[in-house]
Amino acid sequence: MDRKLFYKIAAIVGMSILLLVPLSLIEGQIRERSQRQQEVQRNIANSAAGEQTLVGPVILLEFRERVQEPVRDPDSGKITGTVSRIETQRQLISAESLNIDGTARVENRHRGIYQARLFHLDLSNQAKLVIEPFTASAPERTLLDAEATLVLGVADPRGVDVDPEVTINGQPFRFITPGNRLETGEALKMPQLIVPLGRIDPSKTSAFDVSFPLQLTGTSRLAIAPSADSNRIHLKSDWPHPNFGGRFLPRERSVGADGFDAQWAISHLARDFDRALDPNSGEALSIDFVDPVNVYLQSERAVKYGILFIVLTFAGFFLIEILRRAPIHPMQYLLVGLALAIFFLLLIALSEHLSFALAYGLSSLACIALIGFYLAGALGGVRRGLAFAGGLTGLYGVLFGVLRSEDNALLMGAMLLFAALGTTMLATRHVNWHRLSSNPDEA
DSSP: OOHHHHHHHHHHHHHHHHTHHHHHHHHHHHHHHHHHHHHHHHHHHHHSOOOEEEEEEEEEEEEEEEEEEEEEOTTTOOEEEEEEEEEEEEEEEOOSEEEEEEEEEEEEEEETTEEEEEEEEEEEEEEEEEEOOOOOSSTTEEEEEEEEEEEEEESOGGGBOSOOEEEETTEEEEOBOOTTTSOTTTSSSSOEEEEEEEEEOTTSOEEEEEEEEEEEEEESEEEEEOOSSEEEEEEEESOSOEEEEETOOOSEEEEETTEEEEEEEEETTSSOHHHHTOTTSOOSEEEEEOOSOOHHHHHHHHHHTHHHHHHHHHHHHHHHHHHHOOOOOHHHHHHHHHHHHHHHHHHHHHHTTSOHHHHHHHHHHHHHHHHHHHHHHHTTOHHHHHHHHHHHHHHHHHHHHHHHOGGGHHHHHHHHHHHHHHHHHHHTTTOOHHHHHHOGGGO
16 A cells, blocks of 8 residues: 555544544533533432332331240259230231322422422322231230321422321321331331321221322422232323333323323232332332433433544545545544534533524534535535535434434444445445555545
C-alpha cells in the first residue's frame, strides 16, 4: 500500500479514537445531570413521602399462657415441685377477604429544571377477618386470656393525608401508631397503623367486618401485598404510562391516553402469607408511574451511537476522496467530527427545557446545517455539501427511530451497518485499489 494512503487511513483512525474523548466527557455530563435528577426526586420524597407499600389489614393475636415447669433438686435430680411463669404468644392472622378500590392522581413537582412525580391515592378498603376458636399451644399450658389488634402496614406513614375513620362491625374507630405497646416492626417488618380490638373469647369465633378510606401520597411507585385469603383489587388513574410489575400482573387492564384501569384477583393459593408480610420480599403487585420519555436515559443511549456516526461520516469523506479525487485535509475531518459530537451536548441541553423530540429535531437541524454549509466550501460545491447533509439527515433519522423503539434497536442498528457496508462496496466495486495505491497523487 502506498505510504501516503496508509498515513491518511492511520490519521482517520487516530482522529476517530481521539473523538472518543469529547464523547466520553459529554456522556459523563449526561450521567451527572441524571444523578442530579435522582437526587431531586429523593429530596422531594424526603419532604413529602417515598415509594409506598401497603400490607394488610391483618390481625395480631396476642395471648398469655401459664406454663408449669418442674423444679429439680440440684444434687439428686428429683422433682421437688413446680414453678409457674407466664408467656405471651403472638400470631398474625390473615383476612378472609380483602377488597380494595382506588383512584390515583399523579402530580409533577418541580425544583428548577428537575421534577419528580407524586401520586395521590384515594382508596376504599373492605376486609373480613375471623379468629377461629383456639386453645393453648400445648397440653401442659393453660390459656389465660387473648387480645386482638388490627394492623395495617404503610411503608411511609407521612403519606397518610387524613386521619381515616375505621368502621369495625358498625362501630367507628381511629388508627393509632403502635408506641410502646407494640414496637414498630414487631408485627410487620415495616411502619404500621393499628386499632386495638380488645380482649376476645378464645372459645368462640370472633368476626370483624372492617372498612376504611385511605388517602395516601407517595412517590413514583405503589405496591400492595395480597395478604388476605381472597384479594380483589381495582385501581384506576389518569396516568397513561403505568408499569405493572411485582409478582402479580393484572387479570384485566386497559391503558389509554386518558389513563389506566386495572383489576387483580389473587387467592391464598397464589401467594405466600409470610412473604407477603415482608415489604422487601417482592410478594406484592406494583405500579410504577414511569416517565415515558426519560431525557437523560435517551440522551445517554444516543451518545453510545456517537462513534458510529463519526465512523460512517469519515467513511463517506474517504469515499469522496477516492471516487471524486477531492482531497480532504485531516483538520477538516476533525472539525466535522467535533460538530457531530456537539450534537449530543446540544441534545441534552435542549431536552431539559423542551420535549425530547423537539430538542432532537433542533439539535440535528443545527448540526446538519453547520456541517452542510462547511462542506459546501470544503468540498468545492454546494451540491456535494447538500448531498452530505442529506446523508447525515438519514443517519439522524435512523438514530431517532432507534431511540424511540428500544425493542428494535439491535435490528435497526444491524440494518444501518449492513446498508453502510453495502453502499461502500457498491460505490467502490470498480475502483482499482492497486492502481490507487501506486499513485500517491490520487490518495
